[in-house]
Amino acid sequence: MKEHTTFQAGNPQTRIKKSLEKSAPSHRFYSQEHLESDLHGNTDRKINDKLIRTFDDVQLLSEGDLIYSMISGQGALVSKKHAGYLFTQNFVKIEPHKDVSKKYLLYLLNENTKVKKQIELKLQGSMVRKVTISVLKDIVLPVLPNFEKQELIGSLYLNQLRLETLKMKRLNQEHLVMMETLTRITDGV
Structure with a gap:
């Protein structure tokens, strides 16, 4: 993957010097919850x-950055809501070269069985199951389709994730309505 991308590691959290001065810039930390929210298009979640x-x-982070969690082994594209968040050493920002779509690379990292298997093989025998930048660099990507096809595949992937999220929200809402109805019926008995 190193011939198709550049990597930027996050800040070691323990090396960031906290300031008590009101004039010091305030930053929000990007977390696994933010990543999952961005991945599933569920940014209205508290x-x-x-x-x-x-x-x-x-x-x-900037909107549209491809961020990858070294802990969960999952990536996402940063939403507008999480632009400006600080990312720590638990994350790496991946910048694909111009011939590779961020959306497609995200799809490969999260879903492609051959890519996931390569990561898993590198982690076997390791006590700490944390993906490293060197593991990511050593990934051999499958033959890349043309850029337009990459964009299409990546967009379909992201749209599917968002659709699944919307369906789950709707199911949860229907469940709540049904439980309220049942409560009213049983209270009336």
Whole structure:
């Protein structure tokens, strides 16, 4: 994968010097919950943000960045809502070269069995199951289709995830309505 991308590691959280000064810039930490929210297009979900004030130069995310969790082995495209969030060493920002679509690369990292198997093989025998940048760099990507086809596949993948999220929201709402109805019926008995 190293011939198709560049990698930017997040800030080591323990090295960020916290400031108590009100003039220090305030940053929100990007978490696994934010990643899942971005991946599934569920950014209206309430997440308790962890904040830090620091004068340190820190790595921040931009809308559309491809972010990958070294802990969960899952990636997402950063939403507008999470642009400007600080990312730690538990994440890596992956910037594909111009011949590779971010959406398609995201699909490969999250869903392609050959790519996932390569990652899994590198982690076998390891006590700490954390993906490293070197593991990601060593991934051999399948033959890439043309850019337009990559974009199409990636867009279909993201649309499917969002559709599944909307269906789950609707099912949860229907469940709540049914439970309220049952409660009214049983209270009336």
